[in-house]
Amino acid sequence: MPAEAAERQRHGSPPRQVRRARAAVATVFFLTGTVFATWASRVPAVQERLGMSAGALALALVGLSIGAVSALPVVGGLVARYGSRPVLLVGVVLYAGALPLLAVAPNLPLLALALAAFACGNTAVDVAMNTQGVLVERAYRRPILGSFHAMFSLGGIAGAAAGSVAAGQGVGAGPHFLVTGLVAVAAFAGAMTILVPDPPDAADPGPALALPRGGLWIPGLIAFCALMGEGVLNDWGAVYLHDATGADDGTAAAGFAVFSAGMVAGRLAADRIRARAGTVPFMLACGLVAGLGAAVAVAVAAPVSGLVGYALLGLGLAAVVPVVFSHVAELHPDRPGPSIAAVSAVGYGGFLAGPPIIGAVAEGAGLRVAMLVPVLLMIVMTLLVQRLDSPRSTR
Template identity: 65%
Template sequence: MQKDLDVDHGRVARSGDDDRRRRTLRRQRLSVSAVFFLTGAAFATWASRVPAVQDRLDLSAGELAIALIGLSGGAFVGLPLVGGLVARYGSRTVLCAGLAVYLAALAALAYAPGLAALTVLLALFACGNTAVDVAMNTQGVLVERAYERPVLGGFHAMFSLGGIAGAVAGGLAASADIGIGRHFPPAALALSAVAAAAATSMAPDPPRDTRDSGPMLALPGPGLWIPGLVAFCALMGEGVVNDWGAVYLREVTGSSPGAAGLGYAVFSAGMVLGRLSADRIRTRLGTVRFTVACAALAGAGAVTPIASPTTPAGFTGYALLGLGMAAVIPVVFAHAAARRPDTPGPAIAAVSAIGYVGFLAGPPLIGALASTTTLRTAMLVLPTLMLTMGILATRLRRPGSPPS
């Protein structure tokens, strides 16, 4: 009789432990989702009001381009450093510090007195964004590891949704003629409140006895070059669509300005839908087959508007590109983290650094090719990238296999 009671008590205790674990995981997942959402919203807040910033400081197109060098330069320089910081101090600490810099810089952008200050603030904004990006993806990987099934795609979907929310809010503020001084600081304050709430339920970092040692620069090593090159192809493709997608619709397909602008919205909608469905599909297919399928889908999307330069074909192609490229980055981040289970942050940072080179290089490459040939010919870069990505994806190796 006593033995039966002891067994029952043991079952109740285990059941209680399982319930607590599930509740903890749900809180961690909700917190990381909130961070992804607010990060996307913060960047879209800036991006949606760039014309207002330009008008306030009376910047020419060339001067604005100089300021934007701070944005891209700060991000690129920060990536390898952030990986080392995550390894030493943990993703939660770096995430909180990065959010503080990121949101403070967003608020300060409203008061930049001139071009030099704007450039410096954009560099700080980008550095904070980079720190948040690496740290929140590390958190996402830790939550995914605890769930023992893919969830990282859903986090990236929250980033996209946050971007849409921030862009809509920015558009409404611009339509209401609300200045950035009355927009950026309140937005940063509201997002800071969300960040503070999310910080209370972050996933614990893996124990690391040598956290104070190790390199500060997170550079690609064995096993990370292939996922890094996959990220390079994906982010170069994304950069090309971001900067040249609307131009292609306008100049090659003859779309109206409104339709050309809508092309990016179609691409973004495809990205959101792809990221929301990615985790379930990846669970069934596995990393390699899933990434190859993504490359094939994106490749079909890249070819469509080139083969048939019409507005409907352009919309179809951009939707397929968004669907195909949506989950590639979450997948390679998860794959890289699995190759370095004790130090996922530096692995993600190293892969991000390779990918970001592609993101920066893609738009100028298209511009150079278009100036010597035609824009339609130059856009053949996109299907070439997707083909290369598919081939590289077949070489994504599981942890424990020979290094790539």
């Protein structure tokens, strides 16, 4: 009998309060995805209301990037000092509270400011909910963090679908965002009453900024490769299908849906496979599947091969970040929040850097050559996985 199965048998089923906490954390992940997709699905409406050009919109979205990345090290320090639940509470108020402001901002500078606040809240929620996920995972004594990230993806699908319906029915972004924000705050409040308490010794008067140290650099760089690949697909996937493979508009748009479906499937299956295979073998398999997908997409410039490649890329990338978060929490069990934040700060750098790098390479060498970058990223990621520290070696 595998060691993890034997341990589950010895300890029996998790207590009822732990199962309720799992449902609560899953709800938080779902709502977080829903709120972000609500904004993403109505960007055209916001752009049209303000009469912004594509360049002006890109400038406003800089606020989103700056808010997200700058908040990561600060949030990690706050989680270390005060625990994940208070940070989650503040983050939820800022995150869901800023959503309606995005629909009523009267000009570009105030929209950028509202997006920065929205992103800061999202970052606080992200780090705190992943810390909660790690605490629940410890109580379960088996991997479950992947299932939480699957709920985030499903929440994104639900939010996008609701946004599509609202837009189709002529509902303005203002009422849509206000109702979504109010419902989200109410649901968040209910979920947070049954979260797992932070450990009694969680308070830490250490550094206010959570920065990568020691064994966190390798996990951070793995997350960098994975999130850079995800960012490239998000921003350039449809363009590549349309321009390089000759796909029509509908097929090109389906590329992101196929990639997202692969992400959901991979996250739903990840915990069980990782429990049986172990972290490093599982991560190696993820890198190989993602690398194969990236290679298939560019090896044959055809819509079908592109869609197949995107599905495999999503499947391979799906669980990399949740597994990395779970791993660094094991490396530093006394500081899971700051460790997750530090790794996220490195990882999201890749998410932001990927799309402009692809644009620069495409400008000089063509888009098909530029889309070889994800192939190289997956090779680097697979090499880095083999250098992951074991929890015992870092304590």
